[in-house]
Amino acid sequence: MPFTYEFPRPAVTVDTALFAMRAEDLAVLLVQRKNPPFRGAWALPGGFVDRDEALERAAARELQEETGVTGVRLEQLGAFGDPGRDPRGHCITVAFYSFVVADTQPVAADDAADAAWVSVRELPLPSWGERQPARNAVRLAFDHARIIDVARGRLQERLVDPTRLSPFEIVPARFTLTELQRVYEAVLGHKIDMRSFRARLVTRGLVEPVSRPRVKKTSGKRDIMQLYCFKPARSG
Secondary structure (H helix, E strand, O other): OOOOOOOOOOEEEEEEEEEEEEOOEEEEEEEEEOOOOOOOOEEOOEEEOOOOOOHHHHHHHHHHHHHOOOOOOOEEEEEEOOOOOOOOOOEEEEEEEEEOOOOOOOOOOOOEEEEEEEEHHHOOOHHHHHHOOOOOOOOEOOOHHHHHHHHHHHHHHHHHOOOEOOOOOOOOOOEOHHHHHHHHHHHHOOOOOHHHHHHHHHHOOOEEEOOOOEEEEEOOEEEEEOOEEEOOOEOO
């Protein structure tokens, strides 16, 4: 006879906060819910974990089924299980997050009515406080505003030491300092002084040039294009 627990067991789901740069904005991939609860609201791609399915595999499967996005390297963010977060009953979700640098066009499928990249500036995130978006901000399902907020905070922590080991990158392997600064400003949510930013990167030895500067002439002006890369990642 199979062993059974005498205690009630909450349901388990997975959700993924996938970020990317869209123009000058930090955006997160959302799906519009086709079914209740929260029909018509926007949510992170996710769903219930199948029997005998690993959590990361479940997150990757749900991401593909609802948005068509594949091949994303995920990092576990944490568990969210406050009672009442899901009107269907006690449900614990294990959230993952990642960042993609390549242009990815989502296609809604499965139980998603739509899928789109949405600027975090349009979301009612808890950390906004008095800077919360206007009344027409995107309506989010469940506690996904909190999950997105925590995931963005984890990205901000990553910027403190962008060379630490991680399954995903925040910029292409080779980048200009201007490109890197745009990512920092989008993730942090404020402008950065260009000179101090670049000096800090060099002083801390986080980046190094990978080629000789290229001179690009645009409208009679000479633009110097220097590509950089992060120094090898460190463990710990």
